[in-house]
Amino acid sequence: MKKPSAAVSPYPQQSPADNYKLNQFDSTPPVDGETTTTAATGGRRWSFETAKASFSKVTTSPLSRASLDVPATQRYRLGSVLGIGTYGTVYLAVDISTGEGWACKVVSGSANKAFQMKEIELLRQIDHPSIVRYREHFTVGDKLHMITELVRGKDLGTAIRERGSYAEEDARIVTVQLLEALHYLSAKGIAHRDIKPANIMLVSNDEHTRIKIIDFGFGDQLTLTKRHFSRACGTPTHVAPEVIAPEGGKYNTTCDVWSAGVTLYKLLSGDDAFTADSMSTLVRLVRGGEVWFNDPVWELVSPEAQELVQSMLDSDPTKRVTPCAALSHRWLQGV
Structure with missing residues (x-):
C-alpha cells in the first residue's frame, strides 16, 4: 500500500551518517541541568500481577488524616517485589491506616538518590489521569523511598x-x-x-x-x-x-x-x-x-x-x- 496522500490537510493550520553507536543513547547519571533518572520500575514492567491479591485496591487519593497522623517512615508495610531496576527495587507498599496499595521504589547510594530526586521534581508537578501519580517520598536510614500510584x-x-x-x-x-x-x-x-x-x-x-x-x-x-x-x-x-x-x-x-x-x-x-x-x-x-x-x-x-x-x-x-x-x-x- 502506498503512503497516504498529504494533499489535503486534516488539521487546523500549524543528511544522515550511519555510525551512531548504541552506547550513545545515554544512561549515565545526569550533568547539571539534565534529568536522566529511572522511574519506579527502573525501565522494567510495573505490574500488580506479582503482588498479593489481598492488596488489589488501586488508589490515587491524597494522604488521609489517619495516614498523616503517622510518620511517613511508619506509614507503609512493604510486601512483594514488583520490579528490580538499575537504580532501585520496587515493592508493593500498603498504607497501614487505610489498606490501600501503592508502589514504593527504594533507592540507595548517594548518586542514585540524587538521580531519583530529579525525577521526583518532575512527578510532583504532574497531575493527569493518564500519568502515574506521585504521592510522597521519605528517607529511612540511607535509603530513599518514593511512593507512587500502583498500576495493576x-x-x-x-x-x-x-x-x-x-x-x-x-x-x-x-x-x-x-x-x-x-x-x-x-x-x-x-x-x-x-x-x-x-x-x-x-x-x-x-x-x-x-x-x-x-x-x-x-x-x-x-x-x-x-x-x-x-x-x-x-x-x-x-x-x-x-x-x-x-x-x-x-x-x-x-x-x-x-x-x-x-x-x-x-x-x-x-x-x-x-x-x-x-x-x-x-x-x-x-x-x-x-x-x-x-x-x-x-x-x-x-x-x-x-x-x-x-x-x-x-x-x-x-x-x-x-x-x-x-x-x-x-x-x-x-x-
Missing part, C-alpha cells in the same frame, strides 16, 4: 503482543489519552523522552484501553533559561531523529510526538515502524523518517489512521504535528 495492568507492549494488534476503535481511545497527556506535559515544558509501549501501562487487566504513562527516568523540563534539550537518550526504535542528530541535536517536547507515532504504528499493525539488523542501519532509518505501509495488515487500516501516523512521524520537528493539533485530526473525532 500489563504494559501496552504485552497487550499488543497478546492481541496481535489493536482494532482502530481501541487504538483511537488509547491514542487520545496518550496525546492528551503529552499536551499536558508540553504545556509544562516537560518531555518524557522515552514514550513506548513498555512505558504505557493498562490500569487493569480487565480492559485494554485505559492507560497510565510511567517511567520519567529520561524526563526533563524546559525553563526560561533552558530553551531546548540536547542529550541523546531514549529507546533507539522509538527515539525521534532530532534527538540523535549527528551534529548533536537541539530539540524540544515535540520529540514525544514522534515516539507516540511509533507507538500508534505498533498499535495498528503489531509491528515496529523501524527495525534493522544493526544499530547504524536503524539510526539511518530513523533519521530518514520514511514510514512504509506495505504489509498486508495496513490494507485493513483506514487511510485516515495512516495519515495521522505519518504526520506524527514527520522527521522535521518544525513540521511535525503537535499533540493539540493531532487531537483535532479527523481520525480521532468522536472518541
Whole structure:
C-alpha cells in the first residue's frame, strides 16, 4: 500500500551518517541541568500481577488524616517485589491506616538518590489521569523511598503482543489519552523522552484501553533559561531523529510526538515502524523518517489512521504535528 496522500490537510493550520553507536543513547547519571533518572520500575514492567491479591485496591487519593497522623517512615508495610531496576527495587507498599496499595521504589547510594530526586521534581508537578501519580517520598536510614500510584495492568507492549494488534476503535481511545497527556506535559515544558509501549501501562487487566504513562527516568523540563534539550537518550526504535542528530541535536517536547507515532504504528499493525539488523542501519532509518505501509495488515487500516501516523512521524520537528493539533485530526473525532 502506498503512503497516504498529504494533499489535503486534516488539521487546523500549524543528511544522515550511519555510525551512531548504541552506547550513545545515554544512561549515565545526569550533568547539571539534565534529568536522566529511572522511574519506579527502573525501565522494567510495573505490574500488580506479582503482588498479593489481598492488596488489589488501586488508589490515587491524597494522604488521609489517619495516614498523616503517622510518620511517613511508619506509614507503609512493604510486601512483594514488583520490579528490580538499575537504580532501585520496587515493592508493593500498603498504607497501614487505610489498606490501600501503592508502589514504593527504594533507592540507595548517594548518586542514585540524587538521580531519583530529579525525577521526583518532575512527578510532583504532574497531575493527569493518564500519568502515574506521585504521592510522597521519605528517607529511612540511607535509603530513599518514593511512593507512587500502583498500576495493576500489563504494559501496552504485552497487550499488543497478546492481541496481535489493536482494532482502530481501541487504538483511537488509547491514542487520545496518550496525546492528551503529552499536551499536558508540553504545556509544562516537560518531555518524557522515552514514550513506548513498555512505558504505557493498562490500569487493569480487565480492559485494554485505559492507560497510565510511567517511567520519567529520561524526563526533563524546559525553563526560561533552558530553551531546548540536547542529550541523546531514549529507546533507539522509538527515539525521534532530532534527538540523535549527528551534529548533536537541539530539540524540544515535540520529540514525544514522534515516539507516540511509533507507538500508534505498533498499535495498528503489531509491528515496529523501524527495525534493522544493526544499530547504524536503524539510526539511518530513523533519521530518514520514511514510514512504509506495505504489509498486508495496513490494507485493513483506514487511510485516515495512516495519515495521522505519518504526520506524527514527520522527521522535521518544525513540521511535525503537535499533540493539540493531532487531537483535532479527523481520525480521532468522536472518541
